[in-house]
Amino acid sequence: MTALTEFRRLEAQGTWKESPTATAREVIVSIGEATLTLMDPKTDRPLSHWSLPAVVRLNPGKLPARYTPTSGPPDETVEIDDPLMVDGIERVQTAIARHRVKPGRLRGVLTGLVMLGLVGAFIMWLPDALIRHAVRIAPPAQLRTIGKAVLADLEQGTGPICHRNSGQQVLNWITPRLLNRDALVQVVPGPLNGALRLPGQMYLLGNDLLASTTGPEAAAGHLIAAEIAQDEQQVTQQALEYAGAFASLRLMTLGTLPRNALAGYGEQLLDQPLQRPDADALPAAFADHDLSTEPYARSLDPTGASVLSLIERDPMRDTDGGRPLLTDEQWLALQQICAG
Template identity: 60%
Template structure:
């Protein structure tokens, strides 16, 4: 500080009393590095060091000025009648106080900025992290509840789920062959642009895949494609993200989402084309399940121009599977799942 540099070599005579009952002793008072040094004039040996910020004048405005190293905790005093030294002590104390004030203000500003930074980080990071965590830890039962909530939203656009018992029995028969034993397949009256996979192993197809196809192969291939093209973790994350932060918190604490958490999610899903897996991956899966690929390809593009690799790569293009997916009676029952 400028004030310290200016008065660093200033010295003056003073009278020091080491204790209230001690006699006065002549000393040399000098300004040190933020300290007031009292030295023996005979040999320059320091007798006492006082911290300048703590030094107080016991008789403000009076000369000789009487100083103590602090208001409490010390019995020492020193009398100084040199006006320049008195002025120096006052100015140095003022400079130290200003510096301390600036330092405290800067520290407060940095503290506030730090708190704001942490709050901003939490505001922007925490919701996304909580949503991702809720999606990751959701057990199968919760994931299936989310899937059915999305299906309920889809019903607003595509119609109520078709539930004719004979047709659903055929779907239940097909499910382990096409997907897995824990999966569920549902049919809605309206078109969905293919099969849609929902969280919790729930799959939905539109009745158009049943009414306009010569057999069950196209619908079956769409279901296999939906399974290959999407992952359950990603589906859960997208659904919980749609539900939002508070709904995610409710899912983690109470185990279920609010009733309207999936409102609009089904409509948003239908605005996008059904995801498709890579041709090679799909062809391999269809061959494993003994399902021809051409009916699936023709359901996407009847001309076959945009799906030529699927048609040409169909493992059963020359000879259909020896065993059909369904009997004629089963296929008829499935086609009539939305009847009545």
């Protein structure tokens, strides 16, 4: 395939947005045999891998060309104004498509044999392997899409996300300090008894936690605990195990899950206890954020009897308490996030 050889490792500058609300950042875009790789120009660290056959151009004929990795909603995008790179992407896509549809009896026989082998492997081993592989290779935009699908199902039991702008602005402001700049924290009106981590760096708080505490420290503690209790791969694998192997295969090939693949998963999450981390890991994690463990501990057990170790090992116990997480005005706005 001449086009693949001609444009292999072609590189150009681009402007990448991981999500519609993310800050645009400069990246290096590189063409591989069947992939489009987006890298950090300072470290050469890969930020995202796109399957070239699935890449969709959102503005044909215009520059800068704007691309998204799948035919679904354009959460992740990159803009490229290098005509050579734009031409290279189109020609490589054309070459791949032409190569894939080339007819031939031998290819048909081989395809049939491969399919038979895959069916046998699928019965014995493939489902778990497919799910694990889908989790490993899913880019951030796909993980966020899975998280949104889980959230949509969860909302049937908790009520819709609280959207009062002043409260969400407070969450968006404090989240990078507690978690990371890519995390998204939202509040649901229904009770959660803590914080719930979803795929795609998404976290949920129940309004019950905001209403029953005198300050933001308990909610902040639950977010840190949720981050420690399960990592991104664990929460994503649990969701895809529920969706099934065929859903994971579709995710890898088409970039989207089947509709209703996660129907009922939200109810399952609400029915089971929240994942809690080992208490021994919490004091050090809270210390990294200048945060007391006592408000978090008291929210779990107001008497303190079952969480005494967290209270006694409070990293802020012999200090002045550190800088406040929020001002009184910010805390009031956060408490009223579900007010309308």
